Amino acid sequence: xxxxxxxxxxxxxxxxxxxxAAVNNLNLKIKSGEIFGFLGPNGAGKTTTIKLMxxxxxxxxxxxxxxxxDIQEDPLGAKKNFGLxxxxxxxxxxxxGIEFLRFMGNIFTVDRKEIEEKIKELLKVFDLTGRxxxxxxxxxxxxxxxxxxAGALIHSPKVLFFDEPTVGLDPRSARVIKDIMKFxxxxxxxxxxxxxxxxxxxxxxDRVGIINKGELIAVGNMDELRKVSKEKEGNLEEIFxxxxxxxxxxxxxxxxx
Amino acid sequence: MLGLLLKNRLNILFLGYTRDEIKKKTGRIIGTFLGIAIFxxxxxxxxxxxxxxxxxxxxxxxxxxxxxxxxxxxxxxxxFIIFTGIATSLYILYLSKDLELLLSLPIKYRTVFIYKYxxxxxxxxxxxxxxxxPILISFGITSKLPMAYYPSMIIVFISVVSIPTSLGVLTGMxxxxxxxxxxxxxxxxxxxxxxxxxxxxxxQLIARFGENMAPxxxxxxxxxxxxxxxxxxxxxxxxFFPSTWGSNTLFYLHNGNYKEFGLNFILITAVSALLIFLxxxxxxRIYYTGWSNSSQVAARTGSRRVKIKIEVNTDExxxxxYGLFSGVNYFILKDFKxxxxxxxxxxxxxxxxxxxxxxxFWSFSRSINDSGEINFFLPLKIILFLFLPLAIIGLVNSNxxxxxxxxxxxxxxxxxxSPLQPKIILRTKIxxxxxxxxxxxxxxxxxxxxxxxxxxxxxxxxxxxxxxFSWGESIIGTSVGTFFPVFKPSQSSNKNNISFIGGxxxxxxxxLYILIFAGIAIGILYLAxxxxxxxxISFPVIIALELILDIILYNTLVNLSTYRLNALEWKY
Ligand SMILES: Nc1ncnc2c1ncn2[C@@H]1O[C@H](COP(=O)(O)OP(=O)(O)OP(=O)(O)O)[C@@H](O)[C@H]1O
Ligand SMILES: [Mg+2]
Numbered sequence: 001x002x003x004x005x006x007x008x009x010x011x012x013x014x015x016x017x018x019x020x021a022a023v024n025n026l027n028l029k030i031k032s033g034e035i036f037g038f039l040g041p042n043g044a045g046k047t048t049t050i051k052l053m054x055x056x057x058x059x060x061x062x063x064x065x066x067x068x069x070d071i072q073e074d075p076l077g078a079k080k081n082f083g084l085x086x087x088x089x090x091x092x093x094x095x096x097g098i099e100f101l102r103f104m105g106n107i108f109t110v111d112r113k114e115i116e117e118k119i120k121e122l123l124k125v126f127d128l129t130g131r132x133x134x135x136x137x138x139x140x141x142x143x144x145x146x147x148x149x150a151g152a153l154i155h156s157p158k159v160l161f162f163d164e165p166t167v168g169l170d171p172r173s174a175r176v177i178k179d180i181m182k183f184x185x186x187x188x189x190x191x192x193x194x195x196x197x198x199x200x201x202x203x204x205x206d207r208v209g210i211i212n213k214g215e216l217i218a219v220g221n222m223d224e225l226r227k228v229s230k231e232k233e234g235n236l237e238e239i240f241x242x243x244x245x246x247x248x249x250x251x252x253x254x255x256x257x
Numbered sequence: 258m259l260g261l262l263l264k265n266r267l268n269i270l271f272l273g274y275t276r277d278e279i280k281k282k283t284g285r286i287i288g289t290f291l292g293i294a295i296f297x298x299x300x301x302x303x304x305x306x307x308x309x310x311x312x313x314x315x316x317x318x319x320x321x322x323x324x325x326x327x328x329x330x331x332x333x334x335x336x337f338i339i340f341t342g343i344a345t346s347l348y349i350l351y352l353s354k355d356l357e358l359l360l361s362l363p364i365k366y367r368t369v370f371i372y373k374y375x376x377x378x379x380x381x382x383x384x385x386x387x388x389x390x391p392i393l394i395s396f397g398i399t400s401k402l403p404m405a406y407y408p409s410m411i412i413v414f415i416s417v418v419s420i421p422t423s424l425g426v427l428t429g430m431x432x433x434x435x436x437x438x439x440x441x442x443x444x445x446x447x448x449x450x451x452x453x454x455x456x457x458x459x460x461q462l463i464a465r466f467g468e469n470m471a472p473x474x475x476x477x478x479x480x481x482x483x484x485x486x487x488x489x490x491x492x493x494x495x496x497f498f499p500s501t502w503g504s505n506t507l508f509y510l511h512n513g514n515y516k517e518f519g520l521n522f523i524l525i526t527a528v529s530a531l532l533i534f535l536x537x538x539x540x541x542r543i544y545y546t547g548w549s550n551s552s553q554v555a556a557r558t559g560s561r562r563v564k565i566k567i568e569v570n571t572d573e574x575x576x577x578x579y580g581l582f583s584g585v586n587y588f589i590l591k592d593f594k595x596x597x598x599x600x601x602x603x604x605x606x607x608x609x610x611x612x613x614x615x616x617x618f619w620s621f622s623r624s625i626n627d628s629g630e631i632n633f634f635l636p637l638k639i640i641l642f643l644f645l646p647l648a649i650i651g652l653v654n655s656n657x658x659x660x661x662x663x664x665x666x667x668x669x670x671x672x673x674x675s676p677l678q679p680k681i682i683l684r685t686k687i688x689x690x691x692x693x694x695x696x697x698x699x700x701x702x703x704x705x706x707x708x709x710x711x712x713x714x715x716x717x718x719x720x721x722x723x724x725x726f727s728w729g730e731s732i733i734g735t736s737v738g739t740f741f742p743v744f745k746p747s748q749s750s751n752k753n754n755i756s757f758i759g760g761x762x763x764x765x766x767x768x769l770y771i772l773i774f775a776g777i778a779i780g781i782l783y784l785a786x787x788x789x790x791x792x793x794i795s796f797p798v799i800i801a802l803e804l805i806l807d808i809i810l811y812n813t814l815v816n817l818s819t820y821r822l823n824a825l826e827w828k829y
Contacts, residue, residue: 051827054674057827084674099591135598
């Protein structure tokens with residue numbers, strides 16, 4: 001696979017809950033080695049998109065391809081190549097940290113020696129070295145979050161899905177994660193992350209997509225977004241508000257500040 | 258403020274009927290109608306029953322029967338709430354989701370506590386309310402009791418259910434001081450279970466004891482029958498149960514003995530009020546601190562205590578601790594670890610096994626030896642030896658295998674994103690529940706072997722049948738569980754991971770399967786007897802046929818549930 005190959009591709013991806021289209025006709029192409037930021041107001045459909053891409057939900061219409069494998073047609077081919085960190089760190093509370101990482105390594109059929117090496121490395125990176133033998137139920141929220149991230153990294157996936165990666169993490173850990181993302185991206189990993197923290201998106205994302213009420217309303221790098229929003233000088237926050245808000249909302253927000 | 262909280266709670270309840278997902282909504286509405294139907298049915302039939310007894314029986318005898326029946330009904334409620342109430346109270350007081358919010362609002366902690374206490378009281382008793390209120394009401398109506406009966410009936414009912422609830426709350430509060438509430442809940446459920454078992458055993462003992470104590474029923478004169486009933490059932494220990502004070506209150510009111518009525522009424526309400534008061538006073542000191550400790554830091558202490566290792570130690574495998582269970586099979590190891598650390602699920606699985614095994618020996622202990630003489634085409638004891646263990650472990654298994662998928666809980670997404678074929682996931686789940694079931698089965702079969710002494714060849718046949726049966730039963734349970742899973746957060750108070758319909762279906766398929774399974778084996782044994790085959794022929798034939806049955810099950814059900822597992826969405 002060459003460096004410029006497409007890592008994630010969606011074709012008119014749609015998910016409806018009753019009459020509500022949580023995601024509507026989404027077409028995206030994201031390359032390997034790219035960090036893609038997915039932004040949108042609450043309830044815009046970010047989490048739904050990630051669940052569709054990772055096969056947790058079945059699309060009402062449309063398809064998703066991960067590293068060229070259709071997630072519905074060839075799920076195993078696709079699943080081997082990605083790691084997911086969901087919105088909430090819902091991992092097995094009754095396993096210890098190390099057991100959980102071993103579990104993840106084993107189901108992704110990582111070599112046993114490599115698993116143990118990775119575990120040591122990941123625990124160290126996330127500052128959890130002394131805690132690996134405790135049950136996850138005794139971890140704090142942030143520790144669980146870090147454990148979930150470590151679990152997704154253990155098989156060195158080619159595509160990483162992060163749903164709000166830095167929520168609830170201390171500054172050091174947030175920094176570690178940003179570094180990991182940059183580092184992995186440089187070695188060709190595609191990173192798809194949803195976030196509300198625009199500063200992170202602006203600083204580390206190569207491209208940004210903005211979704212509102214299930215519709216992708218803009219996509220591109222900062223310059224391209226500025227063009228779409230007609231905010232010549234603005235930063236991402238202004239572009240975001242401009243694109244997702246109604247006129248009156250912006251007035252209200254301005255009057256508040 | 259308390260009123261506001263309760264109103265809000267009612268509002269939520271009401272919204273459950275109008276605004277929730279269609280599926281849950283209909284479930285709730287059906288449940289309510291069912292509740293009303295049961296209430297009316299009990300009301301109708303108990304009224305008929307009471308009228309019948311009063312018309313046909315001597316008043317003195319009828320009264321004796323009522324007195325004792327009321328005592329026992331209240332006793333059952335009392336014991337049952339102790340049995341379940343500690344865990345419920347603990348859950349509601351310490352683990353429910355709204356606590357964090359409630360305690361952060363400008364509401365007095367005492368108010369929050371009382372609100373939570375009421376919630377625990379209602380949760381503990383609403384089922385009994387449906388079952389027992391109609392009996393008490395029809396008792397009042399048929400006996401034409403004064404209007405004062407009805408309010409005192411309600412007060413007595415609330416007092417009787419509040420006492421075990423208070424005890425549960427107190428125990429819970431004390432326990433949380435020592436250990437974190439998650440763990441406490443499991444341990445206390447366990448203790449509650451043992452306690453219930455103990456009470457059950459002691460009532461059995463008392464009943465046995467009573468048999469010998471009872472005077473011979475010489476004639477059928479009313480006095481004799483009364484004396485007999487009193488001797489058998491009216492045990493002195495009853496007087497020490499607060500529940501009996503409650504039932505006596507109603508009984509004496511019915512008899513017009515107002516002095517005893519007043520005495521018992523004061524006794525029961527005073528004890529109930531005292532305990533509630535005690536709860537509130539103590540909660541002032543420890544509820545909030547207990548809660549904040551437990552929710553933020555205490556979780557750490559609980560975890561280190563339980564470290565159960567099932568690792569297989571062989572050279573380098575021992576080092577990493579997964580030996581046999583590497584790769585895909587690590588799933589099995591994971592399930593074992595999680596199960597062994599969950600005292601509550603363990604209890605759910607193994608308590609029925611012990612209960613049934615014990616129940617069996619208790620009720621048949623006298624007749625087992627006699628049964629050796631009963632012969633169909635085979636001695637009865639061989640048939641019992643072969644199939645009773647299967648029936649028992651079948652019940653154990655349906656508790657494990659039907660929960661196989663649902664018990665993944667909200668962690669189900671991990672399974673969904675893993676690059677494993679759904680069929681392989683199902684297979685590991687089936688292996689997991691088979692191993693567990695076979696393990697239990699071997700224990701039970703060993704016990705039965707020494708009781709029935711069926712001979713070595715039947716032991717071997719029994720063990721092979723046990724393996725085949727566990728496998729087939731696991732296939733059925735896991736498949737039904739895949740079609741009707743209920744995913745719950747790990748802190749949920751209710752650990753049922755299969756929907757009601759799924760549970761019923763599983764039970765029905767289980768009965769069908771054991772019928773066919775036993776039918777095949779017994780049929781061949783019968784045929785062998787008829788045709789004079791040696792067991793060298795008949796046993797392999799049985800085994801082959803059962804194997805074919807299982808293979809058919811495996812191929813149909815597992816394929817079906819593979820589709821289902823593929824299609825299951827994770828929506829949380
Ligand atoms: N299981 C469900 N049933 C019905 N509607 C749902 C379900 N899950 C999500 N939705 C709806 O889909 C829409 C998109 O939700 P989604 O969780 O994708 O938003 P989001 O962009 O991740 O928001 P947030 O920033 O708050 O995480 C919302 O309107 C939500 O109400
Ligand atoms: Mg979201």
